[in-house]
Amino acid sequence: MNGVLPDRELRALIDAGAITADSPITPEQIQPASLDLRLGTRAWRLRASFLAGKGRNVADRLPDLQMHEMDLTNGAVLEKGCVYLVPLMERLALPSGLTALANAKSSTGRLDLLTRLVTDDGTEFDRLPEGYDGPLYAEICPRSFSVLVRPGMRLNQLRLRRGDAMLNDDALRDLHAREPLVSGGPALIDQGLGFSVDLKPKAGDLVGYRAKPHSGVIDLDRIGAYDAREFWDELRTADGRLILDPGAFYILVSREAVAIPADHAAEMAPYLAMVGEFRVHYAGFFDPGFGVGEAGRGARGVLEVRCHEAPFVLEHGQVVGRLVYERMAGPPETLYGAGIKSNYQGQGLKLAKQFR
Template identity: 70%
Template sequence: MTDQMQGVLPDHALEAMIAAGQIRCANPDADQVQPASLDLRLGSVAYRVRASFLAGQGRPVADRIAEFEMHRMDLTHGAVLEKGCVYVVPLQEGLALPADVTAVCNAKSSTGRVDCLTRVIADGGTEFDRIPAGYTGPLYAEICPRSFSVKVTPGLRLNQIRFRRGQAVLSDAELASRHAESPLVDGKPVIDEGLGFSVDLTPTSAGIVGYRAKPHAGVIDLTAIGGHAIPDFWEEVRSENGRIILDPGAFYILVSREAVTIPPDCAAEMSPYLAMVGEFRVHYAGFFDPGFGHGVPARGVLEVRCHEAPFVLEHGQVVGRLVYERMATLPARLYGSGISSNYQGQGLKLSKHFKS
């Protein structure tokens, strides 16, 4: 490939990979290919395993499932994955990657917003969500619901995969130059190995700053869009002084103070801002596709879990960063433009499974 094809591969390149058998995707859904990623679909069986695991060098995932399996569940008519348990589900997609293409996976945004930890594992893998160049083989989703038990069915999309050729990450100097030409964020940018963003603890018109997961809620049916009442699963979080105290073990949905823009020739991914801030973890699910927030201000939703000790989180505290990557070529479609994009123009927002 030429230098022009270095970067994140766009939708039309993914469609070509499917046609060439480099992405093994039988009967793909019409909207499965996104501007810079591919949604991955659950298969028809889930294995309840004793613990999370990686395959390990030279070992197939199927062998490790046999080693750790407790029981298996048929998902054909739907099944409940219980909170606190670990499951492995073979995915409907597999790969036969070219020698110069790597892949990275992430949970879809709607998955992270219900605190469902899900990661992709592959044969011979020594890292979660990372697929080496030239990999040929199946893919599996490891699923661990954290706050709520969830109902799943075959074909449900909890993860997505992004493909890269060569080095794609924009340097801080490139980010600063791009922001000077066309703002990537409203206000003064904090650029340090990506574009920093902070938490917004200014109350909405409803007087809230976020949501906290209820500890003993029912089951969330992940196929039921808009099918759940917010008060059944979430407590409203309020603040009068621009700060909240995070409780150990609790899960929160908050929002970034900044509105961000992903230009059409870029993609982005959320990363932790500072690993030494160890009292809480902001888990960023999903990728940011080209066109997110482009012409329509949109903020980042923060999925926050507090660890061992209560922690004071204050308005404007920097909690994460957006790592921008160049696209290999422009995608045929942008986020929010005639495709199933649930969070364009978002502010503080729960997942699509809850009633507005």
């Protein structure tokens, strides 16, 4: 069946040798509809970001672009504003009929840690064609905070697809009629499910956070260890609007609460490409079961926003992105938030898990 491969099929690919690794793949890496990828033991500081290009290997391009090699074994700091390339532990040999797409994990995006998948023969980031057989690399560029990383850390994840999985608008309307996908506002369906920014919270006047420009190093393994006030400025508004500063990074939240049914997955995408004043960072996938649980139906989408060249006024209810829903190729054995450690189930406005 066409669709996004569920956890059971990912395990079958691992058993068949289509997904291999330097160190055995752990159960914790396998999510309901994706596989977490792990950093290897070394990294290169680069002069610039790059793609291998058609017919070329990443290893062949490195001598011209690397500045120095780093050993990650005992931990190493990736400095803000620099570009690094890290070989991943996993390797793929995609069977016929399967393609793959990578994206940053939620905590990675909330730290403004730009992480993209690079491959041999690659002409674009984060996408692997049918039949790809080769190593995987993570390009990492910390944009707001310097970070301490170690081998085995999971910054991005891989989703495998068979055939066409995307729902068109008619199919999305039918799904919404059967299983409501959004609460807190109407379902704006136009090339996906649109969502807007919440700048008029029901309680209080805290609407988001802005990253401080000069902060300390964040050890990604330290959960709940950092005082948010040392890294973030709180943002409050009484009139439902916020002026974004060029170059600044923001954590905001969607007005709508969204749900992902058990037989579907979703991915964030831009709403209007021609709105060039700001961009939502779009960290990752929404697994089956997101926003569905004992606490009720629906969870907010956290928005990682960066303003570009000019200051920009963002207003309450302004549409800033959309969720593209995809069919699963089969039911996952485990849903998001059910029996696995899911940090953002039932979330509202929430920083990355490293902050308290």
